[in-house]
Amino acid sequence: MNQNRGINQDVTQEMNRSLLLKSLRREGVCSRAHLAALTGLKQATVTNIMKDFLNWGIVKEIGFLNGSKGRRSIGLSINPDGYRVMGVRLARKHYSVGLFDLTGKQIVKERVDFELEKQPGAEEILNQIVGRMRLMIQQYGKDSVLAAGLAVPGPFIAKKSRIALITGADIWKDIELKAFFNRELDIPVFLEHNANAGAYAHMWELKEAYHDDILVYIAAGQGIGAGIVMNGKIYEGALGTSGEIGHMTIDRNGKPCACGNRGCLERYASSLELVKTVYGERAGMDGCKFEDLEQRIKSGDTIGTEHYRRACESLGVGIINIINVINPDRIIIGDDMARPNPELMEQTVRETVQKGILPDVWEELTLSISEYQGDPILTGAAIVAIDRVFDCPGQFIKN
Numbered sequence: 001m002n003q004n005r006g007i008n009q010d011v012t013q014e015m016n017r018s019l020l021l022k023s024l025r026r027e028g029v030c031s032r033a034h035l036a037a038l039t040g041l042k043q044a045t046v047t048n049i050m051k052d053f054l055n056w057g058i059v060k061e062i063g064f065l066n067g068s069k070g071r072r073s074i075g076l077s078i079n080p081d082g083y084r085v086m087g088v089r090l091a092r093k094h095y096s097v098g099l100f101d102l103t104g105k106q107i108v109k110e111r112v113d114f115e116l117e118k119q120p121g122a123e124e125i126l127n128q129i130v131g132r133m134r135l136m137i138q139q140y141g142k143d144s145v146l147a148a149g150l151a152v153p154g155p156f157i158a159k160k161s162r163i164a165l166i167t168g169a170d171i172w173k174d175i176e177l178k179a180f181f182n183r184e185l186d187i188p189v190f191l192e193h194n195a196n197a198g199a200y201a202h203m204w205e206l207k208e209a210y211h212d213d214i215l216v217y218i219a220a221g222q223g224i225g226a227g228i229v230m231n232g233k234i235y236e237g238a239l240g241t242s243g244e245i246g247h248m249t250i251d252r253n254g255k256p257c258a259c260g261n262r263g264c265l266e267r268y269a270s271s272l273e274l275v276k277t278v279y280g281e282r283a284g285m286d287g288c289k290f291e292d293l294e295q296r297i298k299s300g301d302t303i304g305t306e307h308y309r310r311a312c313e314s315l316g317v318g319i320i321n322i323i324n325v326i327n328p329d330r331i332i333i334g335d336d337m338a339r340p341n342p343e344l345m346e347q348t349v350r351e352t353v354q355k356g357i358l359p360d361v362w363e364e365l366t367l368s369i370s371e372y373q374g375d376p377i378l379t380g381a382a383i384v385a386i387d388r389v390f391d392c393p394g395q396f397i398k399n
C-alpha cells in the first residue's frame, strides 16, 4: 500500500514538474506566484519544485520583476546555460546537425550537402552524422547533453522507427534508425517526421499566441508533408504517418507516383518536381538546381515564375483538402518552396483556397508563409528532444 502511494506521489511530482517547465518556457520570464496562478498548483508546491530546478541548473533566477501593487518578485526562466540537446535533420539531399539550449536556441550548426552523383549510402550518412554528434557532445560537455531529436522525411512509420518511402532517395527504406542511434550513442534519440518537427518549432515561436489552436505546418520542399498540432501535441495517427499530404491525390488521372498512386500532390508542388518541370533532363545538374531556379524567380524570370505559380496553385488544391478534413485555425507554409517568391506564393495559395472552401471556414482561417529565422525543421528536431525532457525531467537529470 505504502509503496503504491510512493509511486503515485512520484508520478504526480513529475507531472507537476513537467507542467511548470512547459509553462515557464512559454512565458519566457515569470514569478513563482504567476506560475502558481497559471498552473493551478499551490504556491508551496511551486516553491519546492523550483528549489529542485535551481539546484539542477535547469531554471535560473534573473533579478526582480515589478508586480502589481508595487510588489517586486524574483523572475525565473529556463536556464540557457545549463543543459543542451541536439537536433538532427535528415533530408533527401543534405543533413544538418545542431546543438541547442533548453529554450530552443541554436548554439552551433553544421550542414552537409550531398553531391548528386556521389550520394553516399545510408550507412555512411548515418556514420557521418553520429561522428559529428559525438564531436559536438565531446566539445560541449558530455553530461550536459541530455537527448537528441532527429527529423526525417517520410512517409515515416513512427511506431516502427523506419522510413517507408522517400521519393528519390530509396536508400533509407527499411533502415532501423532508432536502433542504430541507440546502439551508437549514450543519449536517448527521438525520431520525428520533418513536417511535425517544423510544426513544433512554429508552435514554440507563437508562444502566448498559441493556445489550443489546431495548427498545420506544411513543409513544401523536396517532398511535401504536413505537421498537425492539436492541443499542443502532434497528431500522429495510428502508425504515426498522419499528415502525409505529399501523396494526397489532386488529379486521379494525373502523373504516376512512386507510391503506386496517381496525381499525388508531391508530383505537382514539390521543389524536386518544379526543377524537373523547368529543366527537364538537366534537372539537378550544375546550373539546373533548385537554388538556381530560386535565383531566376527572384530576378523575375517569366518562365520560371509561371511554373512556380502553377506549383503554388497545386499546393492550394492540396490545402483545400486538408482544410476540409481537419478544419485548422492556422496554416503556415514553409521550406524550400516558400523561398523563391513568398508574396506570390501567399497570393496564389490564398486565391485558390478561398475559391475552394466555404466562406465561413475561410473567414476563420489564418494562412501565412513562414517567416521563421533559421531552419524550423532542425530546430523542431531539437524541440522534440526538449519536449521529451520536459515531459519527465527527473528521468533525464540525474542528481
Ligand SMILES: [Zn+2]
Pocket (backbone or CB within 6 Å): 246, 247, 248, 257, 258, 259, 260, 261, 262, 264, 266
Ligand atoms: Zn504518391
